[in-house]
Amino acid sequence: MLPRLDLHVHSQYSPCAEDVSVERDAATALARGLRVLAVTDHGTTQVPEWLEDYFGELERVRRKFEGRLALLSGMEVDIVDGGRLAVSEWVLRRLDVVVASLHSAPAEGDPHGYWRRSLIRAIESGYVMVLGHPTDVGWRKVAPPEEYALEVLDAARSHGVAVELNFHHRDPAPWFLRLAIERGVLLVPDSDAHSLSEIGSRSWHEQRIRALGYDPGSVRWLTEGQLTRLLG
Numbered sequence: 543m544l545p546r547l548d549l550h551v552h553s554q555y556s557p558c559a560e561d562v563s564v565e566r567d568a569a570t571a572l573a574r575g576l577r578v579l580a581v582t583d584h585g586t587t588q589v590p591e592w593l594e595d596y597f598g599e600l601e602r603v604r605r606k607f608e609g610r611l612a613l614l615s616g617m618e619v620d621i622v623d624g625g626r627l628a629v630s631e632w633v634l635r636r637l638d639v640v641v642a643s644l645h646s647a648p649a650e651g652d653p654h655g656y657w658r659r660s661l662i663r664a665i666e667s668g669y670v671m672v673l674g675h676p677t678d679v680g681w682r683k684v685a686p687p688e689e690y691a692l693e694v695l696d697a698a699r700s701h702g703v704a705v706e707l708n709f710h711h712r713d714p715a716p717w718f719l720r721l722a723i724e725r726g727v728l729l730v731p732d733s734d735a736h737s738l739s740e741i742g743s744r745s746w747h748e749q750r751i752r753a754l755g756y757d758p759g760s761v762r763w764l765t766e767g768q769l770t771r772l773l774g
C-alpha cells in the first residue's frame with residue numbers, strides 16, 4: 543500500500559495552476575483517501591510576493607480540516623545557478639516541506655555535469671525533503687550517465703532526502719526509479735497536481751513500480767510516521 547500522503551500540489555499561488563486552490567486541494571485530497579498534503583507552489587525568487595497570503599490561507603484551511611487531514615506548508619523551490627536554492631533561507635526555514643526541482647539547465651557545455659552538481663548541492667543544503675521530478679528538466683527528459691545518477695541517489699539516501707514519483711510529469715524515468723529502489727532511497731508518491739483531477743491518482747505510481755518487477759508494498763516509501771519525525 544502506498545502511504546496516504548502527497549507532498550507536491552499547486553494552488554492559486556502558482557501561475558500555471560488550473561482549478562486548484564489550497565481549500566479545493568485539501569477537500570479533494572481528503573475525499574480521495576489522503577491524510578497528509580503539502581501545498582507547494584513555485585518558489586522562483588528570494589521572497590515570493592504571494593508568501594504571506596499563502597501562509598494566511600494555509601492556516602485558515604488547516605484549521606478547517608484539523609483532525610481529518612494534516613495540511614503542511616511547503617514550496618517547490620527552483621534549483622538555480624548550478625545548485626543554489628532560489629528562495630531565501632529564512633523562508634525555507636518556515637516551511638514544513640521543501641521540494642527542490644531543476645526547471646532549466648544550459649543546453650551547451652556539460653548539461654549532465656550541471657544536473658549532477660545541481661541536485662547534489664540542493665540535497666546537501668539541508669533544507670530539502672523531496673527531489674522534484676529528477677529526470678525531467680523543464681519538460682525535457684534527461685538521461686545522465688548511470689554513475690552520475692548513483693552519486694545523486696547516494697547523496698539523497700545519506701541525507702534522508704526522498705525522490706518523488708511525479709504523476710504530472712510521469713517522472714522519474716524507469717531506469718532512474720529502478721536505481722533509486724535498488725539503492726534504498728526513500729520514495730514519495732506525489733501528484734504535482736496543477737488540476738484537481740490529478741490529486742489522488744495512485745494507480746499510476748503503483749503501476750510504475752510494478753512495471754519494474756517490484757511490489758509497491760515492499761519499496762521504501764516515506765511514511766506518515768517518518769514524516770512526523772522529520773517535522774519534529
Ligand SMILES: [Zn+2]
Nearest residue numbers: 618643674675
Ligand atoms: Zn516542477
Ligand SMILES: [Zn+2]
Nearest residue numbers: 550552618734
Ligand atoms: Zn510542481
